Amino acid sequence: MFPTPIAQASKPVQWLYRTALPLSLVIWLLPLIAIALTSLRGPADILSGNYWGMPTQWQVVSNYVSIFQGTPLARYIVNSFLITVPAVAGAVVLSCLSGFALGVYRFRLNLPVFFLFVGGNFVPFQILMVPVRTLSLRLGVYDSVLGLVLFHTAFQSGFCTFFMRNFILDLPRELIDAARMDGATEFQIFRKVVLPLVRPAVAAVSILIFTFVWNDYFWATVLIQGDHAMPVTAGLKALNGQWVAQWHLVAAGSLVAALPPVLIFFLKQKDFIAGLTMGATKG
Structure with missing residues (x-):
């Protein structure tokens, strides 16, 4: 085998x-x-x-x-952080709540709702370009940092929910039942019992989503036009001159843009590995 x-x-x-x-x-x-x-x-x-x-x-x-003196690369990097950090926080918070509901409670539509979250991950994101752009225009968040934050939060919540629900589902039911018998409310169970136990999983999914959102190029070019909200992945094209391609500057900017997710992974690799291997052994 x-x-x-x-x-x-x-x-x-x-x-x-x-x-x-x-x-x-x-x-x-x-x-x-x-x-x-x-x-x-x-x-x-x-x-x-x-x-x-x-x-x-x-x-x-x-x-x-x-690349820092002659181009707006520093602004692009700041924009990437302004987009990535709130999007990761929003997606992880929502997925922890939805994962708790789907992993702890038993109701008739539990599996269909869960499959709805999972099924969204299999939809080719290119076909969403026109409806997402139209929706952002109607909501008034097109060409803004808020628009990308809202989109990434919604788009990444499906994968995060799938990730967190499976970890919460493996927790011993006896712990949750004991907390209820002691008079704990559902929110107290979530905050004081479930979250501490799935902290490695939260760290792992946070690192993954940070990398996904930071490295996004497609949606940055679809939903952003001006430099005021452009993240660094899409803003690298500005490092080229108007008439001459300055590939040495583009290469330098690419390496600088890749540093944050690489540093976060190496600084948090123990939590990342612990989250991915959580529940792999018993006893």
């Missing part, structure tokens, strides 16, 4: 694994290495077609200084 561990596999399989794994890793890292090198190049290298060789003109500091 399960694959044989590499340590127990035959010698040819072990040799193939030890050869293929580093090779696959290098191939996967090649685009990232190219972007890192491009962020250190001068424009002469780009114009001459030197994309993969070592830079002939090193601009280690000047490229990164230029």
